[in-house]
Amino acid sequence: MARLYGRMALEEYKRKRDFKKTVEPAGGKPLPAKIKGASRFVIQKHAARRLHYDFRLEMEGVLKSWALPKGLPWKRGEKHLAVEVEDHPIEYEDFEGIIPEGQYGGGTVMVWDRGNYRVYGEQPVKSLKEGKLHLVLDGEKAKDEWTLVRIRGREGEKNQWLILKTGTDAKPISKKLEDHSVKTGRTMRQIAEARDAEWESGREADASPTSKFKARIRDAIKKKKIMRL
Numbered sequence: 001m002a003r004l005y006g007r008m009a010l011e012e013y014k015r016k017r018d019f020k021k022t023v024e025p026a027g028g029k030p031l032p033a034k035i036k037g038a039s040r041f042v043i044q045k046h047a048a049r050r051l052h053y054d055f056r057l058e059m060e061g062v063l064k065s066w067a068l069p070k071g072l073p074w075k076r077g078e079k080h081l082a083v084e085v086e087d088h089p090i091e092y093e094d095f096e097g098i099i100p101e102g103q104y105g106g107g108t109v110m111v112w113d114r115g116n117y118r119v120y121g122e123q124p125v126k127s128l129k130e131g132k133l134h135l136v137l138d139g140e141k142a143k144d145e146w147t148l149v150r151i152r153g154r155e156g157e158k159n160q161w162l163i164l165k166t167g168t169d170a171k172p173i174s175k176k177l178e179d180h181s182v183k184t185g186r187t188m189r190q191i192a193e194a195r196d197a198e199w200e201s202g203r204e205a206d207a208s209p210t211s212k213f214k215a216r217i218r219d220a221i222k223k224k225k226i227m228r229l
């Protein structure tokens with residue numbers, strides 16, 4: 001029941017997106033088999049209007065999500081803002097690529113880190129409702145404990161949280177790792193340039209001289225490959 005509830009809660013996610021124009025997952029695929037006791041997390045680096053990090057925890061069949069304008073804090077006692085956003089489908093964990101300009105969240109998305117997480121107290125859903133999640137992340141970059149705490153925002157907004165570095169200091173990651181996808185090893189720039197996940201057919205025809213020129217080059221390369229065969 002809890003899972004079904006979670007899947008139905010994707011309405012806001014779906015309402016904000018036009019799946020004819022973005023290659024982000026539409027949700028609704030069957031859930032993958034779950035390893036007992038381990039739930040997944042993902043952090044996506046997202047260069048939208050403003051660069052931020054999307055922190056997502058698998059829970060109740062969806063990805064509970066927060067936007068972190070400054071990413072994770074690394075030094076014990078440091079706290080960064082975490083704004084709760086709409087649930088995302090589980091398949092979003094794998095999404096890396098480009099959301100077309102003009103679409104919700106338009107910009108480049110990198111799978112910045114992912115792995116398993118645990119919550120102290122063993123009742124993640126209850127802890128989430130109560131507004132305090134004491135997390136242990138076992139990712140490729142983030143390996144330690146952090147705590148998410150809900151705070152009262154201006155005008156009583158309920159989506160404002162803080163993510164605190166608890167436990168011990170963690171070593172901040174290197175500049176190179178900061179710009180490194182754990183899914184493909186690419187940098188943000190390489191993802192933006194590759195455009196491999198962009199759904200070309202859904203986009204309005206771009207008839208600028210530059211794009212016509214690029215299209216001609218693509219055609220020429222295709223022909224050359226065929227000739228070589």
Ligand code: MN
Nearest residue numbers: 046054067105
């Ligand atoms: Mn985002």
